[in-house]
Amino acid sequence: MKSSSNILSLKSHLEAICGKENVFTTEEVLKAYGSDHTEDLSFPPQILVKPGSTEEVSAILSLSYEVEVPVTPIGALTGLSGGALSVKGGIGLSLERMNKxxxxxxxxxxxxxxxxxxxxxxxxxxxxxxxxxxxxxxxxxxxxxxxxxxxxxxxxxxxxxxxxxxxxxxxxxxxxxxxxxxxxxxxxxxxxxxxxxxxxxxxxxxxxxxxxxxxxxxxLPKHNLLMLVPFSSAFKACEAVAAIFNAGITPSALEFMERDAIDWTLDFVDSPPQLEIKEHHQAHLLIEVDGNDQEVLFKDCEKISEVVQRYEADEVMFADSEAQKEALWFLRRRVGEAVKANSIYKEEDTVVPRFELPKLLEGVKRIGEKYGFKSVCYGHAGDGNLHINIVKADMTDQQWSEELPKGIRELFQLTVDLGGTISGEHGIGYVQKGYMDIPFSKVELELMKKIKKVFDPKGLLNPGKIWE
Amino acid sequence: MKSSSNILSLKSHLEAICGKENVFTTEEVLKAYGSDHTEDLSFPPQILVKPGSTEEVSAILSLSYEVEVPVTPIGALTGLSGGALSVKGGIGLSLERMNKxxxxxxxxxxxxxxxxxxxxxxxxxxxxxxxxxxxxxxxxxxxxxxxxxxxxxxxxxxxxxxxxxxxxxxxxxxxxxxxxxxxxxxxxxxxxxxxxxxxxxxxxxxxxxxxxxxxxxxxLPKHNLLMLVPFSSAFKACEAVAAIFNAGITPSALEFMERDAIDWTLDFVDSPPQLEIKEHHQAHLLIEVDGNDQEVLFKDCEKISEVVQRYEADEVMFADSEAQKEALWFLRRRVGEAVKANSIYKEEDTVVPRFELPKLLEGVKRIGEKYGFKSVCYGHAGDGNLHINIVKADMTDQQWSEELPKGIRELFQLTVDLGGTISGEHGIGYVQKGYMDIPFSKVELELMKKIKKVFDPKGLLNPGKIWE
The missing domain is CATH 3.30.465.10 (Uridine Diphospho-n-acetylenolpyruvylglucosamine Reductase; domain 3)
Incomplete structure (x- = not known):
């Protein structure tokens, strides 16, 4: 991190590029741009600038390159891997004005x-x-x-x-x-x-x-149909996923939610949808099909209903109005927040080939028992992308900070052994960078680092991410 | 190029890696591996080796890296940009035994x-x-x-x-x-x-x-339907392409053929399909739709038929048997060979956003007139990928070697101005490498060359391709 006086000496230059009103140094603003949706991390930039054009971005980067100050690009700060946090201080480059x-x-x-x-x-x-x-x-x-x-x-x-x-x-x-x-x-x-x-x-x-x-x-597809399928076993739900594809159907969404994920979300949201969730329902699949022909979609849904019965599904619930569809999707979209509101947590973004999902889920629970952590799993089962929310619950701080990383390492190793990798859609960012030796060999990592050097020989752009 | 004695000193090493029967130095074999489907180029390797496993490929490359001999990977030699030709001699690395x-x-x-x-x-x-x-x-x-x-x-x-x-x-x-x-x-x-x-x-x-x-x-989609649509204007045919997509239909194929392309191919192939081609038909679109529901496909075809009528299409011919479909596809797949058999030629693989296709076609003809060349155009109109076959016909050798490159440069510049680029699917390889300054700036090319250097610091793998 450069000393604050060094950084602040850039202020007038940045103001000349973007205008006084787009350069910020107050603690309040910097703090707000130092957190995203990743756990409770806080890494504020030392100065924040909001360029309004490509030319302004170019001028800022020319300047930072010349004086060798780190720059962290900042988007909407909804990231789940800490990718936009200014972990090395320097200039925070918010693109928010380039919104056309x-x-x-x-x-x-x-x-x-x-x-x-x-x-x-x-x-x-x-x-x-x-x-x-x-x-x-x-x-x-x-x-x-x-x-x-x-x-x-x-x-x-x-x-x-x-x-x-x-x-x-x-x-x-x-x-x-x-x-x-x-x-x-x-x-x-x-x-x-x-x-x-x-x-x-x-x-x-x-x-x-x-x-x-x-x-x-x-x-734009003209129609879609949405169904919620309860299962008495989370593993059976996962097994049903590949079977749906193997029946020749490609749903437009196929989401998996463990029981806790649904329960916690129903508690969390205002005016939750009325769902008939029975004692023995251990998991749900939310399945959407879309296309231009309503008849074809009905046939697809019938076929899906047949397939899921083979995996001990309970009665399929069809969303029979746009409002119901909206309510189910709203529920699904809020799962992440609900789980996070429930406990201190860490979210892993594992992905495997979809047929391996039951093995991954089984492994998550087994490894959790071994290292003493509880997890709530949900995610995009159709592409094998399982979000594993590890909740602190009654773990001690020592278990959380010392034992858990070993458990995560074992979990990621399992993911890779199943043909998968450690991030499906959140990125490595800041929080997963200690695990990159699991999916990649030294040679592979070295190639990536050399590519980084081609683009950024001084290592100034978004430093401290992806790799240690 | 290394001297032949240097290269041949590698022979025993390569034989030790792959077995005597997989290392070749006879002129006949080397010549056969020195040409692909690109014009009449001939660049034989100095020695040819056919590894049977990843480990053998690795051992060959370790060796060539150590002694600093160029290596050119060779596939099935059907390339259209000379990408697999050993333009700097050295080792030809045919992967043909790795065919499982x-x-x-x-x-x-x-x-x-x-x-x-x-x-x-x-x-x-x-x-x-x-x-x-x-x-x-x-x-x-x-x-x-x-x-x-x-x-x-x-x-x-x-x-x-x-x-x-x-x-x-x-x-x-x-x-x-x-x-x-x-x-x-x-x-x-x-x-x-x-x-x-x-x-x-x-x-x-x-x-x-x-x-x-x-x-x-x-x-695997269960059904498909295929139709051939004649147009009295090649430009109208190109205009119809974007209109089909804008009607909400995504065909599984949408091929364009100028009149000459069809005529020459009908002459070229044995037992050509019976097509009713009228005097005023200047171009054809071959349109396929596929999916799992035959009824939906029929509706799509009806809609397509309506759309093409707005672009002065003549009567649509439906392929009403698998044999007819096969015959039409066979015809389409042979166009390239037919055109090439007709004259000395150069094939360009231009691609633009699909709505810009009529402008590209118009430009091809205009530039052709300016530089005195004739062209036969066909290709994948649905994604804006136009194969332009420039035929030598009655151009002088001097026109061909001196004027034509200027014409091609102008054509590529037009392609880029329309939001497109100079190769859609054939690659740059050997024959287009002199034109890379058109789609890319110096900075962009420099980035690519530095990436090349990360992977291949000694510049030994497939040298003489993509860039001068």
Whole structure:
């Protein structure tokens, strides 16, 4: 961390670039930009700046590069891995003023957007033209496209439509030294040079600052149906997941919730939906199908109903109005918050090939018993992405800080052994960086670190992330 | 190029690694491995080796790295940009013995394969389990998965299902110094470190040798319908393309063929299909829809028929048997060869956002007139990927070698101005490398070259490709 006087000497330069009203040094503001949705971390920047254009971002990075001050790009601060926290101090670069949708190109089914546009807003705007942007993190009402790009966010629709990376055609990026590049072209196909676009997506703001994105859109599906399926065994619920796909159906969402996740969320939210949850229901699958033909969707639902019966499902509940659908999705989206409100927690974002999900769940519980932790699991079962919320409950502080990391290590090792990896959609950021030796060999990590050095030879952009 | 005696001194070492029967130095063999489907290029390696395992590839690359001899990975030699030609001599590394499908994982809908498996064979094998591998280059009967990965191949189904990169979950790669890495995990989602997988796909064998791939599969669509639509204007045909998508339909193929392309192909193939082609038909669209519900597909076709009428289409011809479908696809897949058999040619692989296609086509003809060349255009109109075959016809040798490159430069500049780029699915390889300054700035090219250096500090793997 640079000394405060050094940093503050930059203030007038930053003000000259962005205007006095966009540079902040008060403790209150800095503190607000030092936390996201990851546990209770707090790493405020030493100075906060809010550029309004690519040129301003470029000028800030030229300056910080010259004087060798760290810069941390900041999106909507909804991240779950601490990726946007200024862990080395320096300049906090909030993109929040770059919040315009620049062009909705209906002819080419593309949208060009600045990074700070809220994901749900972008979805709603393109929907007005019958177009669909599918990536759909639980935080879609508050997270921004730039953050989604940085972390390669997913969400419940990824199993059918893919994650953020699958919707990115081209990026405008400011490099750590202030140079501006385009990563690709606005085309669906591209075999021209190395895929810088995909290298930037998911690089967690460590290679460059994304200032503009061209995203692919799809025709908006006309209909969807939603069903909630209770199971008397969480493992059977997980087993049913692969069976649904193997029956030839690709749902547009297939979410898994353990009993505690549902119970805690029903307690947590105001006016919860009326659900008939029985004593023996240990888990639920929330299953959505979408498409343009209602009849086909009904047939799909019938088929799904048949499949889940083979896994000891109880009676399937269909959402038979838009309001009911909304209530169920609202419930699902609030699970994370509800669990977090219940206890001190750590959330892991494990992902495995979907058929391995029951083995992962079994392992989570087994490892939990061994290390004395309780977990509440939920997530995007359709793509094998299980969010494991480890709750502190009655663990001692010593168990929490000394034993738990060993348990997490064992859990991540299991995930990798099952063909999976340690983050499906949250990124490594700050909190998972101590575990990168599990999915990657030294050679692989060394390659990534050298790529980082190509983009950022001085190591100034979002330092202290991804690796120790 | 190393002197032949230097190279030949490696022979016994290579034989010790792969066995005597897998190392070749006769002129006949070397010549056969020195040409692909790109124009009439010939760049034989100085020695050819056919490893049978990842370990053998690793041992070969360790050796070549130590003695600093260039190595060119060679797939099925169906490439259209000269990417697998040994332009700097050295060792030709044919992967052809690594031709096994290692595992079809129906539960997780994945296939693990060695690189030399023929694309069509892989498609047919997974189809036996009701699974679908969509990327489908015209050469699918002879090209291999490894080559598809190297060039990020596309084909007619890319507009709905994506290109090769969209089906890759994880790769095993041997680095130029012989080290073996995994690029990712076998999961649909992954936010763990930089996306080495997508960096490797499309890198044309310049960063590492792909020895194993884990590919995503989809449920095999149960039905498809195919229609051939004649237009009295090639430009109107191109205009109809975006209109079909804007009507809310995503075809599984949408191919464009200029009149000459069809005529020449009908002349070229044995027993051509019976088509009623009228004097005024200037272009055709070949349109396929697929899905699980035949009724829905019929409705889609009706809607498409309505849309194309607005663009002066003549009567739509439906393929009403599997044999007719096969015949139409056979015709389409042979267009490239037919055009090439007709004249000395150069093929460009331009791609633009699909609504810009009429502007591109108009530009091709205008630029052709200016520089005195004739072109036959066809390709994957649904994703804006236009193959422009420039035929020598009655151009003088001097025009061909001196004027034409200026014309191509102007054409590529137009492509980029329209939001597109210079290769959609063939790669840059050897023949397009002089044009990389058009889509990319110096800074962007410099980044790519530095990434190359991270993987291949001695510049030994597939040298002389992508850049001058």
């Amino acid at each position: 949708i620049l062009k909705i190109d209906t002819n080419n089914m593309q949208v060009t957007t600045q990074p700070a546009v809220i994901t749900q807003l972008l979805q709603e705007e393109v929907a007005k033209y019958g177009l669909y942007y599918a990536p759909d993190p639980a935080s879609r009402g508050t997270c921004s496209i730039g953050g989604n790009l940085a972390e390669n966010s997913g969400g419940p629709r990824a199993l059918k439509y893919g994650v953020t990376k699958d919707f990115v055609l081209n990026l405008e990026v400011v490099l750590p030294n202030g140079e501006i590049i385009q990563t690709g072209a606005n085309t669906l196909k591209n075999s021209t040079g190395y895929n810088l676009t995909q290298l930037l997506v998911g690089s967690e703001g460590t290679l460059g600052v994304i200032t503009k994105a061209v995203l692919k859109l799809l025709p | 499908i290692l595992k079809i994982d129906t539960n997780n809908m994945q296939v693990t394969t060695q690189p030399a498996v023929i694309t069509q064979l892989l498609q047919e094998e997974v189809a036996k389990y009701g699974l679908y591998y969509a990327p489908d280059p015209a050469s699918r009967g002879t090209c291999s998965i490894g080559g598809n990965l190297a060039e990020n191949s596309g084909g007619p189904r890319a507009l709905k299902y994506g290109v090769t990169k969209d089906f890759v979950l994880n790769l095993e790669v041997v680095l130029p110094n012989g080290e073996i890495i995994q690029t990712g995990a076998n999961t649909l989602k992954n936010s763990t470190g930089y996306n080495l997988t997508q960096l490797l796909v499309g890198s044309e064998g310049t960063l590492g040798v792909i020895t194993k791939a884990v590919l995503k599969l989809l449920p």
